[in-house]
Amino acid sequence: MKPWREVAVPHQDVLEGTFQQSEFAADITAVNSGKASREYQDAAAFFDRTFITEGMGHLLTQVAQRLAGKGGEPVVQLQTAFGGGKTHTMLAVYHLATRKCALSDLAGIPDLVDRAGLMDVPQARVAVVDGTAHAPGQPWKRGSQTIRTLWGEMAWQLGGADAFALVADADATGTSPGKDVLRDLLERHAPCVVLIDELVAYVRQFPESQAISGGSYDTNLSFIQALTEAVKLVPRAIVLASLPESDLEAGSQRGVTALRALEKTFGRVQALWKPVATEEAFEIVRRRLFEPVRDENAREAVCRAFADAYIAEGVKLPAETQERRYHDRLLHAYPIHPEVFDRLYEDWTTIDGFQRTRGVLKLMAKVIFRLWKDDNKDLLILPGSLPLHDGSSRNELTYYLPAGWDAVIERDIDGDRAETTALENKEPRFGQVGAARRIARTIFLGSAPASVASKVAARGLDRARVILGCLQPGQASSVYADALGRLTDRLHYLNTSGDKGQDTTRFWFDTRANLRREMEDRKRRFDDRTEVRGKIADVLKKTLGSVFDGVHIFTPHGDVPDDTALRLVVLPPEIWYTREESRLALEAVLEIIAKNGPKPRYRSNRLMFLAPDHGVLARLTDAARVTLAWNSIVEDVREGRLNIDLLQKNQAEKELKGAEEALPRVARECYKWLLNPMQDAPTSSKPTVEAFALNTAGASVGSEIERVCTDNELVITTWSPIHLRTKLRELYWKGEQRSASAAGFFEDTLRYLYMPRLRTRDVLTQAIRTGAASIDFFGTAYGEADGRLEGLSLGGRDVVFDDTLLLVEPGAAQAYDEASRSSVVSVPADTLLTSETPATPPPLPGETGPSPGATTPAPALPVTKPKTFHGSADVPTATAKMRLVQLADEIVAVLASDPNATVRLVVEISAEFPDGASDGVKRAVSENANSLGLKSAEWE
Incomplete structure (x- = not known):
């Protein structure tokens, strides 16, 4: 497919930029006096560049029939908005009546003559009455003749001195000549045409209740009434008058009064006239600005490609693009996209002062000139193609807008320093198609008029229409949708309504900075060391629930307690970590585990550290600032310190909610490095730091830290007695030392980095109790005195973990137990008494024992039961806890087992x-x- 510049070539004056703005303003007086440019002065050239609209065709038919005496309306009032084509239509009538060439040389006229049922249109005399050409109180000359009034000017143009003689007295006295005189004048010079332009501008100049050389306010109104009545009586005469549509164009209150009076006068006899339709404007602009398209196949190929691309996108574009007739619109508007005309004629023409046809021509001529110079290769000239970076094109638009739009365009829309340009430079996929600038230009064209025009019902463009203004065949709409989303977050003057990302969201620019600009200004006010860091700390507190007894966020190392609790130290933002540059964080960790403020730190193995990632740190800081800024805006609105409308209030609350939801996610992505101080052996190496990357997509930071600690055995929550025995053999059961203090072992795990980091003391307690039940791991005792192990046990007994508990190497415990057993003295068996063999006391001296064989009956011994028990024990201080437990279990409990016993302890x-x-x-x-x-x- 060929770009527009290879198919539709602009006229030479557009290409060279030599046109004058005034050339776009049709001046009927200049044409009448022979001073206009060729395209307006020459009848054939004029019709070559003029598209005969439906309204103009109907009017020319009326004029042709009237001049031929075949009917037609005698009086036609042309009343449309400023720039609606009134003067251009009068010029068409002028050239039809005064042509110096054959009718066949006037493009489009032969068809109108046939439609009117005529063979020819007679040439006619034409009087051009221009209200801006003369001042009502200053007579002017026509040759040697002095003329004072409009009726004198009309008569002179129709018939020179002879015709002027009919109204000479009325001209001299400034009074209306009357209907009969005017009828006589028109009949003598028929066929004739009277063209009256800018009549309100003339009549409003008359002073109140005062006559001057041009007559008075009332006499001029009387002249218009007499003329309209007279022309009805002359079959081959016609009057065309243009009146402004709005009060603003009428000028002062005097002009509005004149307009109302003239409307009433013309209203009695006027014919309807249809102004230029938007579809007809396509052809008007194309004929005036471009040479005829010679490569119809290329035009058809481009328009077909656009129509097919729109159908493929479906609901992502406006509904009308899915209709077959949209292809026809593309053909008629080529090489300008119909959306450009829709925005100009539907939005920009609502601005008072923007000329409906002339304004569009002036703007598009400058746009085409700049695009041609810039070697633009777009397939069509779209809203996104407008070169707003060009001062001339930009000024043509901002001229009709309030002050302040230049800054909006330079900052947010188009130019070397615009945010859109910066985004395209940063993102190649946007830069390849100019997505950001095209989006911004399209939104500007569709939203800027709303800043001054109250007729616009809903501000801005929806997402589908924004993409329509940018998309070309072969491009993905998703690129423009992504660019639109990015611009919504970055631009200062871009406003939105509705939920972000929804198809119903509308976008528009305004000269007032949006709340995002207010937010950007505010977020720079917050101090990094206090407010920003405090906000980050608050977020981390909510996300760092974990296995640790204490979490210390940005806490000076002197304030981190040196106790038995397991603690996580979160390093401040300035102490960051990366794999490539780890020195800063590692040095900070080693310093903290070595010092507790000015004092040495003893329990270094109870600390672990969380460090920020340098690559995400800037984003986290910005997210914290954004949250603080939106929160301050919402607070100011709530307290009445900031006055904004309801839409902006809702937007601020929505933005705050979004910022508060995004901040924890960014904090998790940033604080992703878990640093573990460690040491391989007691003396063979220095302390080092291991770094573990946390998975930031997990359920929570706390659970992820717990997983990493468990998987890598950084924190031990369950310990096997075999590992305890291994560590005891490695470090404690050496040489003659065959026992170790359990409390001392736990204290060592708190202090030394080469020791296991137990979650709590209960982890060691459980390992000891499990191991004590077996003879394979270790024996237990409760103190050692004079080479004796108090309460030695090897397997099968409950263990109380107190400060006296000793863990004994199992071999040594077994040998000690055997040695203790062998040292006990046995009692001889013949000294033991049994119930079956009662002891017989030996005979006393002098007595004779029983004779052999004699039987002596055994005496009956009374059976007595003990009724009282007294016991006392010396309890060694070192084993007091164990001994008291034993006494309670083995003595007191047994005594109390008899329900009739009274035990007093x-x-x-x-x-x-x-x-x-x-x-x-x-x-x-x-x-x-x-x-x-x-x-x-x-x-x-």
């Missing part, structure tokens, strides 16, 4: 202090004795 505590007890000990013991209810607790 008295604990006597005696302590001596050779140097005297300290105040702290005395106070603590007294308070505890009081709270425990001791019967006596005395100090001496």
Whole structure:
């Protein structure tokens, strides 16, 4: 397919940029005086570049019939909006009546003559009465003749001095000549045409209740009424008058009054006239700006490709693009896209002052000139093609808009410093098709008039129409949709309504910065060290629930407790980590585990660290600032410090909600590095730091940290006794030392990085209890004194994990147990008494024992039962807890098992202090004795 520049070539004046703006304004007086440019002055050239619209064709038919005496309306009032083609239509009538060539040389006229049922249209005299050509109080000259009034000017143009003589007295006195005189004048010079333009501009100049050389306000209205009545009586005469449509064009209140009076006067006899339709404007602009298209096949191929592409996109584009007639619209408008005309004629013509035809011609001439210079290769000239970076094209549009639009275009829409250009430079897929600038230009063309025109019902364009203004065959609409979404987040003057991303969302530009601009301004106010860091800390607190007893976010290392709790230290943003540059974070971790403020840190193995990723850090900071900014806007609206409309209020609340939802996600993506300080062996290596990347797509950060810690055994929650035995053999059961303190072992796991990091003390307790039930792992004892192991046990007994508990190497425990058993002295069997062989006391001295064979009956011994038990025990201080438990289980519990027994337990505590007890000990013991209810607790 060929681009538009290879199929439709602009006229030479458009190509060279030599046209003058005034040439687009048809000036009937200039044509009448022979001073207009060729395309307006020459009848054949004029009709070559003029598309005869339905309204113009109907009017020319009326004129032809009237001049031929075959009917037709005598008076026609042309009243449309500014730039609606009134003066251009009058010129068509002028050239039809005054032509110097054959009718066949005037493009389009022969068909109209045939339609009117005529063989020919007679040439006619034409009087052009231009209200802006003369001042009502200043006479002017026609040769040697002085003329003072409009009726004098009309008569002179129709018949020179002879005709002027009929109205000379009326011209001299400034009074209306009357219907009969005007009828005589028109009959003498028929066929004739009277063209009256800018009549309101002339009549409104007359002072109130005062006559001047041009007559008075009332005499001029009387002249118009007499003329319209007279022309009805002359079959081959016709009057055409143009009146402005709006009060604004009429000017002052005096002009509005004149307009109302003239409307009433012409309204009595006027004929209807249809203004230029939007579809007809296609051909008007094409004929005026382009040479005839010679390669019809190329035009058809392009238009067919656009129509097929639109059908393929379906609901992503406006409904009318799916209709067959849209292909016809593309053909008629070629090489300009119909959407350009729709926006100009539906939106821009609602602005008072924008000329319906002339304004479009002036704008498109400048656009085409710049696109031609820039070697534009678009298939059609779309809304997204408009070169708003070009000052001349931009000024033609912003001239009709309020002040401030230049800044909007330069900042958000088009230009080297625009946000759209920056986005395209950053994103190649947008830059390849100019997606961002095309989107912004399309939205501007469809939304800028709403800033001044109250007739626009709904502001902006919907998503489908925005894409329509950009998309070309072979391109994906998704690229433009993505670019639109990105621009919504970046541009300062782009406003939206409706839910973001929905097809019903509307987009428009305005000179007032949107709330996003307010947000951008505010987010720079927040301090990184206080407000931004505080916001990030608040978010991390909500997302870092985990296996740790304490989480310290951005806490100075001197304030992190040095105790037995397992703690996660979250490093501040300035201490970041990457695999390529890890030194900053690693040095910070090693310093924290070495120092607790000015003092050394003892329990270094209770700390783990979470560090931010440098690549995401800037995005996290920005997300925090955005959230703070939106929150401040919503707060200011709520407190009445910021006045915005309801739509913007809802937008601010929606943006705040979105920012608060996005911030935790960005925080998780940023704080993704779990740093674990470790050491391979006690003396063979220095402390190092391992880094583990967290999966940021998990359910929660806390659960992900727990998974990494468990999978990599960074934190042990369940420990097997075999691992405990291995660690004891490796570090504690060496040489003659065959036992180790369990409490000391746990304390070492808190301090040394080469030791396992147990979740809590209960993990070790469970491992000890499980291992103590077997003879394979270790034995247990409760203290060692004089080479004796108190309470040694190897398998099968409950274990109390206290500060006295010893873990004994199983071989040593077994040998000690066997040695203890062999040292017990046995009692001789013949000294034992049994119930079956009662002991016989030996005979006393001097007595003779029983004679052999004699039988002595055994005495009956009374059976007595003990009724009282007293027991006392010395309890070693080192094993007091274990011994008291044993006494309770094995003595007190057995005694209490008899329901009739009364058991009374008295604990006597005696302590001596050779140097005297300290105040702290005395106070603590007294308070505890009081709270425990001791019967006596005395100090001496």
